[in-house]
Amino acid sequence: MLAIDVDGLFNVRASDTRRPWLVRSGAPEALSEAGEKLLIALGVSVIVDLREPAESEAVVHGIPSASVPVYGTEPPATGTLEEIYEGLLRSRGRALTAAVGAIADAEGAALVHCTAGKDRTGLVVALARFAAGASEGDVVADYVLSAPQVRPVRGEHAERIAASVEARERADVLRLHLESPPEAIVHALAVIREFGGAEEYLRAHGLRSDQLAALRRKEGVSA
Numbered sequence: 717m718l719a720i721d722v723d724g725l726f727n728v729r730a731s732d733t734r735r736p737w738l739v740r741s742g743a744p745e746a747l748s749e750a751g752e753k754l755l756i757a758l759g760v761s762v763i764v765d766l767r768e769p770a771e772s773e774a775v776v777h778g779i780p781s782a783s784v785p786v787y788g789t790e791p792p793a794t795g796t797l798e799e800i801y802e803g804l805l806r807s808r809g810r811a812l813t814a815a816v817g818a819i820a821d822a823e824g825a826a827l828v829h830c831t832a833g834k835d836r837t838g839l840v841v842a843l844a845r846f847a848a849g850a851s852e853g854d855v856v857a858d859y860v861l862s863a864p865q866v867r868p869v870r871g872e873h874a875e876r877i878a879a880s881v882e883a884r885e886r887a888d889v890l891r892l893h894l895e896s897p898p899e900a901i902v903h904a905l906a907v908i909r910e911f912g913g914a915e916e917y918l919r920a921h922g923l924r925s926d927q928l929a930a931l932r933r934k935e936g937v938s939a
Contacts, residue, residue, distance in 0.1 A: 846914030
């Protein structure tokens with residue numbers, strides 16, 4: 717995934733800088749008119765929002781949106797990345813797969829986001845890219861790029877949460893909200909392998925054969 721500059725978005729990367737099939741970012745509430753025009757020019761036809769309804773603010777853009785709440789409850793403020801990722805993969809497979817399905821069904825490109833574009837987005841993008849034919853190395857290399865983009869935007873929020881917990885929990889809180897270390901996504905990939913890989917995981921949780929074929933076509937891999 718390649719970094720792109722979209723006015724009003726942060727932590728933005730795309731599968732291609734000219735005609736991507738997949739774009740990832742943080743929350744789009746500050747998306748400007750110029751940013752919206754750029755996304756449309758890139759072919760973005762749907763924005764897949766992975767947040768819970770209570771996290772979302774008023775929509776300020778005209779691009780169609782698909783709401784796929786990944787947690788199904790209030791997002792965790794504490795805990796380790798590894799525990800949270802594994803919990804999502806084991807208990808929220810239907811939601812994760814619904815998000816991948818929305819990417820597959822997009823007529824053009826899909827922009828996928830949560831709040832920071834790091835954790836929920838990281839898992840959904842990893843599953844979609846694996847199903848489309850990406851390598852584990854490519855997925856890990858993309859995942860680790862989020863932290864430098866997230867820290868300036870989410871730092872104060874993370875520090876407030878860290879200040880409210882016991883000292884022994886603070887490092888995990890800051891890591892959860894601000895970091896994207898390779899070992900966290902590698903742990904998630906190990907869980908996916910337990911299910912037989914991304915394709916088997918997604919099929920087991922409802923992804924259709926035509927949607928899998930669509931992902932592969934989007935990536936340019938023969939189905």
